[in-house]
Amino acid sequence: MFRAVASLGDEDGDELVRTDALPAIRTPRVRMRLAVLTGPDAGKAYPLLPGRYRIGAEATSDIVLPDRAVSRQHLILEVRDDGVRAVDPGSRNGSFCEGMRFSELEVRPGAVLTLGTTELKLVPEGEKSRTMPLSTRGSFGGLVGNSRRMREVFTLLERLAAGESDVLIQGETGTGKELCAEAIHAHSARSKGPFVIADLAGIAPQLLESELFGHVKGAFTGANTDRAGAFERAHGGTLFLDEVGELPLEVQPRLLRALERRQVKRVGANDYRTVNVRVVAATHQDLEGAVKNGAFRGDLFHRLAVLRVMLPPLREHPEDIPLLIDTVLTRMGRPPSALSDQTRALLAQYPWPGNVRELRNVVDRVVNLGEEALPDIPDVPARAVDDDPENTVPMALDLPFKEAKERLIEGFERDYLRTLLERCEGNVSRASREAGIDRVYLRKLLRKHGLDSA
Numbered sequence: 001m002f003r004a005v006a007s008l009g010d011e012d013g014d015e016l017v018r019t020d021a022l023p024a025i026r027t028p029r030v031r032m033r034l035a036v037l038t039g040p041d042a043g044k045a046y047p048l049l050p051g052r053y054r055i056g057a058e059a060t061s062d063i064v065l066p067d068r069a070v071s072r073q074h075l076i077l078e079v080r081d082d083g084v085r086a087v088d089p090g091s092r093n094g095s096f097c098e099g100m101r102f103s104e105l106e107v108r109p110g111a112v113l114t115l116g117t118t119e120l121k122l123v124p125e126g127e128k129s130r131t132m133p134l135s136t137r138g139s140f141g142g143l144v145g146n147s148r149r150m151r152e153v154f155t156l157l158e159r160l161a162a163g164e165s166d167v168l169i170q171g172e173t174g175t176g177k178e179l180c181a182e183a184i185h186a187h188s189a190r191s192k193g194p195f196v197i198a199d200l201a202g203i204a205p206q207l208l209e210s211e212l213f214g215h216v217k218g219a220f221t222g223a224n225t226d227r228a229g230a231f232e233r234a235h236g237g238t239l240f241l242d243e244v245g246e247l248p249l250e251v252q253p254r255l256l257r258a259l260e261r262r263q264v265k266r267v268g269a270n271d272y273r274t275v276n277v278r279v280v281a282a283t284h285q286d287l288e289g290a291v292k293n294g295a296f297r298g299d300l301f302h303r304l305a306v307l308r309v310m311l312p313p314l315r316e317h318p319e320d321i322p323l324l325i326d327t328v329l330t331r332m333g334r335p336p337s338a339l340s341d342q343t344r345a346l347l348a349q350y351p352w353p354g355n356v357r358e359l360r361n362v363v364d365r366v367v368n369l370g371e372e373a374l375p376d377i378p379d380v381p382a383r384a385v386d387d388d389p390e391n392t393v394p395m396a397l398d399l400p401f402k403e404a405k406e407r408l409i410e411g412f413e414r415d416y417l418r419t420l421l422e423r424c425e426g427n428v429s430r431a432s433r434e435a436g437i438d439r440v441y442l443r444k445l446l447r448k449h450g451l452d453s454a
Contacts, residue, residue: 031125032079032109038134038148039118040066048084048122053077055115056091069093069116069422077107084122086113093419098316112148117423119148141183143176144327147317153309160307161187166259168244168304169282171311174355177282178242180311184280185238193237198230201243208251210267213258219268231264234277244304245285245296256300279304314352314359321348324356328363338367345412414449421451 032048046063053062058072065074071091078085084107088095096114097105107113113120135154138146145151160167161184169177178197185195203211210219214229230239241247247255258264259279263272281304290296314321325347329338339347343366352358424431428446432439446452 031081032084033123033125034063034077035121035123036065037112037119037121039116041118045123047125048077048079050079050081053079055120065115065118067116067118068425069419070118074115075113083107084109091115093422094415116419138323141186142179143183144324145317145320146323147320149312149317150320153311156309157184158187160184160309162189163307164189164278165306166279166281166304167307167309168287169280169309169311170287171282171284172313172355173284174357175311175313176356177284177311178240180309181238181240181242181280181282185240185278188238188278190237190278194234195238195240196230196234197240197242199242201246205248205251208248209254212251213254213264213266214269215267216269219266223268226266229264229266231258231275231277232273235275236277238278238280241279241281243283243285244281245283245287245290247296249295249297252297252300256297256303259300259303314355318348321352321359324359325363328360329367332364332367334367339363340371341413343371348412413445414451417445417449417451421446 034046034048036042036044054073054076055061055063055065056072056074057065057067057070061073071093073089074091075095076087076089078087086095086097086102086105086107088103093116094101096102097107097111107122109122109124111122113122133155134148134151135158137151137154137158138144140154140157143150143153143157145153157180167181167184169180171177182195185191198211200208209215210223210227210229212229212231214227214232215223216226217223258275261272262277263274265272287296287301287305291298291301314324322344325339325344326336329336332338347359347362354361420431420435424434428442429439432442435442443452
């Protein structure tokens with residue numbers, strides 16, 4: 001016999017479940033979902049009520065991930081009303097959050113966890129998980145990356161480059177904002193037109209108006225001839241306003257008029273000139289905060305930020321470091337062998353506060369001065385790992401440099417080879433091709449770490 005069931009809402013947002021035979025029972029409302037972003041189950045989502053969830057490849061897991069690189073019991077999520085705790089009980093390939101390995105971690109909403117080749121995002125209920133597909137590109141213009149973060153950026157750039165709207169690029173110093181602007185121009189319908197750069201941080205304040213809008217002869221001391229400004233020089237193409245957050249308040253109204261009407265008036269002139277230009281601006285500053293503090297006009301900010309791109313710092317996509325190193329070496333005309341495996345491993349562990357620009361400079365210095373330049377790199381922070389002695393050993397900063405480096409390399413090689421074999425299903429030939437190393441050398445490494453089953 002079936003019993004009628006009714007669901008009622010209360011003022012706390014929880015549900016009251018009532019049957020014809022039982023009193024009302026309070027059940028908690030789902031406040032979090034676990035969305036699968038990448039991997040074999042990409043697109044799935046699991047509601048998370050308060051409780052304990054076992055995640056892994058084992059069929060008896062609460063959340064089963066059919067990923068060959070995921071352990072049978074890979075991760076435990078403890079969901080509470082006040083937060084979520086993730087615990088790695090000793091997985092084979094480790095668990096990562098935003099590129100950092102962990103054994104136990106309080107996970108904030110919106111964070112992305114990586115287990116094998118699968119990425120999981122904690123999505124607050126009511127918030128839509130991202131549906132934008134990941135780009136298949138490994139680069140966009142001069143920007144390079146295979147990580148999820150960069151492929152999301154490439155998808156956005158592919159779409160906005162085709163339009164005509166102005167763009168605001170935000171990101172820390174060294175993330176590649178100028179390369180991003182150049183790529184937008186190169187992939188747009190304006191690619192055959194000029195690409196003009198106005199570095200607003202490098203221009204004296206009294207010359208900014210002349211640099212942007214031009215001047216006529218005699219407009220001020222030193223104005224010996226008429227001169228076209230950046231807007232006019234970019235006619236038919238793209239104008240890149242670098243470090244737009246440095247623009248003084250007194251000049252901002254004139255820039256706003258130029259953006260709204262696409263008209264400029266040279267300093268000392270009486271008439272406006274119409275320009276056909278797309279503006280791409282960039283800043284490392286928090287412009288929203290500057291607007292609140294009165295240091296930047298709100299109407300100008302919203303006019304610049306018709307479309308916005310946020311370039312992630314390198315510490316948020318460290319998996320791209322090997323590719324970036326190879327790209328730097330290629331542009332220098334050097335082979336990948338110009339840097340040893342030990343040096344590469346050290347570079348992959350460093351947090352890079354100066355981002356890609358700092359990485360490029362360090363690679364250049366090491367190639368030209370030798371690996372003795374490496375001690376100039378600040379100490380590498382230890383990363384959280386579990387207690388399994390087979391997993392990567394954290395960097396021991398109290399050891400001599402050579403011994404600490406060798407210990408780090410051992411752990412890096414072991415974890416890399418395990419993941420590589422999992423991904424290639426034990427096929428050594430395929431693994432050597434994907435890793436870009438000789439098969440004989442790969443077998444030697446596998447024997448060294450006891451991973452050679454042949």
